[in-house]
Amino acid sequence: xxxxxxxxxxxxxxxxxxxxxxxxxxxxxxxxxxxxxxxxxxxxxxxxxxxxxxxxxxxxxxxxxxxxxxxxxxxxxxxxxxxxxxxxxxxxxxxxxxxxxxxxxxxxxxxxxxxxxxxxxxxxxxxxxxxxxxxxxxxxxxxxxxxxxxxxxxxxxxxxxxxxxxxxxxxxxxxxxxxxxxxxxxxxxxxxxxxxxxxxxxxxxxxxxxxxxxxxxxxxxxxxxxxxxxxxxxxxxxxxxxxxxxxxxxxxxxxxxxxxxxxxxxxxxxxxxxxxxxxxxxxxxxxxxxxxxxxxxxxxxxxxxxxxxxxxxxxxxxxxxxxxxxxxxxxxxxxxx
Amino acid sequence: xxxxxxxxxxxxxxxxxxxxxxxxxxxxxxxxxxxxxxxxxxxxxxxxxxxxxxxxxxxxxxxxxxxxxxxxxxxxxxxxxxxxxxxxxxxxxxxxxxxxxxxxxxxxxxxxxxxxxxxxxxxxxxxxxxxxxxxxxxxxxxxxxxxxxxxxxxxxxxxxxxxxxxxxxxxxxxxxxxxxxxxxxxxxxxxxxxxxxxxxxxxxxxxxxxxxxxxxxxxxxxxxxxxxxxxxxxxxxxxxxxxxxxxxxxxxxxxxxxxxxxxxxxxxxxxxxxxxxxxxxxxxxxxxxxxxxxxxxxxxxxxxxxxxxxxxxxxxxxxxxxxxxxxxxxxxxxxxx
DNA sequence: CCCCGTTTTGGGAGCGCTCACAGTGGCGTT
DNA sequence: AACGCCACTGTGAGCGCTCCCAAAACGGGG
Numbered sequence: 019x020x021x022x023x024x025x026x027x028x029x030x031x032x033x034x035x036x037x038x039x040x041x042x043x044x045x046x047x048x049x050x051x052x053x054x055x056x057x058x059x060x061x062x063x064x065x066x067x068x069x070x071x072x073x074x075x076x077x078x079x080x081x082x083x084x085x086x087x088x089x090x091x092x093x094x095x096x097x098x099x100x101x102x103x104x105x106x107x108x109x110x111x112x113x114x115x116x117x118x119x120x121x122x123x124x125x126x127x128x129x130x131x132x133x134x135x136x137x138x139x140x141x142x143x144x145x146x147x148x149x150x151x152x153x154x155x156x157x158x159x160x161x162x163x164x165x166x167x168x169x170x171x172x173x174x175x176x177x178x179x180x181x182x183x184x185x186x187x188x189x190x191x192x193x194x195x196x197x198x199x200x201x202x203x204x205x206x207x208x209x210x211x212x213x214x215x216x217x218x219x220x221x222x223x224x225x226x227x228x229x230x231x232x233x234x235x236x237x238x239x240x241x242x243x244x245x246x247x248x249x250x251x252x253x254x255x256x257x258x259x260x261x262x263x264x265x266x267x268x269x270x271x272x273x274x275x276x277x278x279x280x281x282x283x284x285x286x287x288x289x290x291x292x293x294x295x296x297x298x299x300x301x302x303x304x305x306x307x308x309x310x311x312x313x314x315x316x317x318x319x320x321x322x323x324x325x326x327x328x329x330x331x332x333x334x335x336x337x338x339x340x341x342x343x344x345x346x347x348x349x350x351x352x353x354x355x
Numbered sequence: 356x357x358x359x360x361x362x363x364x365x366x367x368x369x370x371x372x373x374x375x376x377x378x379x380x381x382x383x384x385x386x387x388x389x390x391x392x393x394x395x396x397x398x399x400x401x402x403x404x405x406x407x408x409x410x411x412x413x414x415x416x417x418x419x420x421x422x423x424x425x426x427x428x429x430x431x432x433x434x435x436x437x438x439x440x441x442x443x444x445x446x447x448x449x450x451x452x453x454x455x456x457x458x459x460x461x462x463x464x465x466x467x468x469x470x471x472x473x474x475x476x477x478x479x480x481x482x483x484x485x486x487x488x489x490x491x492x493x494x495x496x497x498x499x500x501x502x503x504x505x506x507x508x509x510x511x512x513x514x515x516x517x518x519x520x521x522x523x524x525x526x527x528x529x530x531x532x533x534x535x536x537x538x539x540x541x542x543x544x545x546x547x548x549x550x551x552x553x554x555x556x557x558x559x560x561x562x563x564x565x566x567x568x569x570x571x572x573x574x575x576x577x578x579x580x581x582x583x584x585x586x587x588x589x590x591x592x593x594x595x596x597x598x599x600x601x602x603x604x605x606x607x608x609x610x611x612x613x614x615x616x617x618x619x620x621x622x623x624x625x626x627x628x629x630x631x632x633x634x635x636x637x638x639x640x641x642x643x644x645x646x647x648x649x650x651x652x653x654x655x656x657x658x659x660x661x662x663x664x665x666x667x668x669x670x671x672x673x674x675x676x677x678x679x680x681x682x683x684x685x686x687x688x689x690x691x692x
Numbered sequence: 693c694c695c696c697g698t699t700t701t702g703g704g705a706g707c708g709c710t711c712a713c714a715g716t717g718g719c720g721t722t
Numbered sequence: 723a724a725c726g727c728c729a730c731t732g733t734g735a736g737c738g739c740t741c742c743c744a745a746a747a748c749g750g751g752g
Contacts, residue, residue, distance in 0.1 A: 028481075028482060028708095030707095030708055030709085031708065031709065031710095032708080032709095040731075040732090041731065041732045041733070042708095042709085042710090042732080042733080043710085043711090043731065043732060043733070044730085044731060044732080046709070046710060046711090047730095047731090049709095049710095050710080054729060054730060054731090055730075055731090056729080056730060056731090059730080059731080073477070073481035073482075074708090074709080075418070075482075075707090075708050075709070076414075076483055077413075077414045077415075077417040077418045077423070077707090077708080077709090078414075078418050078707070078708035078709040078710090078737090079708080079709055079710075080414040080709090080737095081412070081414040081415050081418055081707090081708080081709070081710090081736095081737050081738065081739085082708090082709055082710045082711075082736080082737045083709085083710070083711095083737090084737080086414070088462075091463070106444070107443070107444055110463070111465060114463055114464075114465045115465065118464075118465070118471070118474075123462050123463075123464070123478070123483070124462065124463050125425075125460050125461065125462055125463075126428070126447070126451055126460075126461050126462075126463045127451075127455075127460070128448060128451045128452065128455070134455070137455075140410070141460070144365075144410040145365060145410075145412075146413055146460070249645065278645065282647070308586065308615065308645070310619070310647075365738095367737095367738055367739085368738065368739065368740095369738080369739095377701080377702090378701065378702045378703065379702080379703075379738095379739085379740090380701065380702060380703070380740085380741090380742095381700085381701065381702080383739070383740060383741090384700095384701090386739095386740095387740080391699060391700060391701090392700075392701090393699085393700060393701090396700080396701085411738090411739080412737090412738050412739070414737085414738080414739090415707090415737070415738035415739040415740090416738080416739055416740075417707095417739090418706095418707050418708065418709085418737090418738080418739070418740090419706080419707045419738090419739055419740045419741075420707090420739085420740070420741095421707080
């Protein structure tokens with residue numbers, strides 16, 4: 019087989035040592051930072067590594083260090099909603115990049131079903147990864163407790179309250195962002211501002227509703243409809259709101275994707291945006307620029323979120339206790355409000 | 356640290372052996388299929404595994420077997436276009452799932468820059484993964500030759516012609532699909548059918564243009580515009596076409612995302628779809644249902660594509676030679692044509 | 693009852709690495 | 723000149739597993 023011919027035998031640390039005229043130990047020292055290695059030896063080893071094309075064998079190293087040098091990115095979410103939401107992709111990309119800078123490969127685990135979740139938890143708890151980034155789990159997701167409980171460093175995206183183990187997380191200031199948007203709508207002259215919430219058992223859901231209430235106080239229940247962050251649910255919720263409160267003139271939607279659905283539903287009902295109804299979204303995902311008119315929304319700082327998640331994970335892996343980070347949001351004015 | 360307390364010492368194969376009253380070797384045999392192990396021993400070992408909560412140490416195993424039991428999913432694409440295109444997500448999800456069924460974790464590598472590509476290639480060639488799924492590389496991407504040349508099993512998504520090493524790939528029948536769509540447009544009465552192509556140095560690009568030409572023969576150059584698969588490029592190309600050939604009444608766009616842009620551009624120019632211009636897309640990605648009107652398009656069988664890619668990779672990992680698979684497409688009628 | 697072929701089993705060797713420890717030698721002090 | 727110190731280097735042990743070979747156990751014939 020060509021494969022065997024092409025891979026005669028990978029050079030080992032011993033080969034490098036022999037070529038450099040030093041011992042295994044010295045090569046190992048060079049590989050791990052080069053402390054207390056003479057300049058001569060260091061040079062020789064570097065040259066030997068170059069000329070043999072040596073690459074460390076992670077498995078051998080991990081076997082003794084007990085660290086796998088990789089982290090899992092766990093997407094705990096029903097399959098279909100998974101990659102339709104542009105936020106996932108943005109986050110995944112950011113984390114891959116941030117981890118790559120630390121030479122940490124990212125293991126992608128999709129845990130859609132309960133069974134998947136158990137499989138993934140077992141895998142991570144078995145020490146196959148040094149830590150995990152957890153995304154979009156519902157509150158109280160057992161996978162979380164399992165991992166953090168087993169002493170695996172975990173950082174979640176979004177707050178995870180009601181969990182016994184203190185869980186590190188990074189989140190945008192959902193509540194504050196919602197306040198920003200609703201205040202903005204009111205300042206723009208809206209008198210009857212409705213909202214479409216996300217699922218209240220998922221990160222971001224309750225906080226954005228709370229922000230809405232912070233500004234408007236106790237609003238009439240007919241002004242609040244619930245979605246599940248998907249585009250279709252946004253359209254359905256908007257139709258429902260129009261039924262219940264035909265006089266609404268402002269609409270705060272808890273995600274861009276739902277906002278896109280809502281705008282479509284409004285158009286279908288003959289309402290002009292922003293003429294009749296001003297619409298504000300949340301996320302500033304790629305969906306925000308594909309609505310007509312483009313969506314005024316709250317920007318989540320995804321790049322910083324992924325960077326902070328990675329930083330927090332690394333610090334936990336280094337033994338620091340779990341921490342939480344809340345990042346500020348920003349209002350992005352486009353055409354819809 | 357809590358972490359150390361929670362992980363006293365993971366049970367090893369030796370612990371299991373002791374508890375089951377057998378030797379290491381026997382436990383290992385059970386772990387690897389249980390051939391020539393007496394029923395009594397098998398039962399005892401299984402019970403011991405249960406009660407100790409033993410999980411194999413991949414690193415130790417990999418060290419001796421020289422297989423890492425994981426595969427890389429390499430996205431060789433400029434950063435920004437990466438996750439905006441819903442196709443990537445769909446494919447990634449499909450592959451993750453298909454691999455999970457074989458208990459193979461997926462290592463996600465994003466190789467946006469030339470430097471990234473080298474890093475990723477080195478990583479994969481170093482034997483850290485048993486194989487790689489390659490997505491959206493431009494033709495002649497050096498990363499490909501490197502890997503396949505080093506004897507790493509690779510399966511690409513989309514044809515990779517012009518490469519010296521025979522490379523396994525899975526693709527939808529791009530040319531046939533394009534023919535289907537263009538024929539459909541013509542049968543619907545379109546007399547001046549223009550096209551917006553994808554980049555001609557990327558999988559799918561040239562084939563879809565070829566399919567268009569198969570049906571229409573040598574068309575006037577003003578009917579052909581080029582995009583890069585992104586939504587914006589679709590809008591720009593459509594505007595350009597409208598300029599050059601104001602009388603066009605049919606438009607075949609080589610991706611849904613570009614089609615969405617094109618439809619927006621047409622609307623802006625006052626053309627009604629499908630009244631004035633019938634528009635056909637390609638992909639049937641999630642973008643197809645978010646256009647107005649919904650997009651008539653060619654469905655790429657993503658689920659089968661990921662399944663076939665995985666199957667091909669596994670077969671190559673088992674020593675089979677690389678093969679290619681072309682999957683049929685299907686026309687999906689919606690409102691735009 | 694012994695012999696021989698066939699399961700089944702035990703355990704040594706070794707995968708490639710890190711870690712700890714025991715040198716080795718150069719150099720400044722007393 | 724003898725000593726201690728320090729920077730550096732070599733080496734044995736061992737991480738947890740699989741592989742392989744030889745030994746043990748088991749049966750069925752002769």
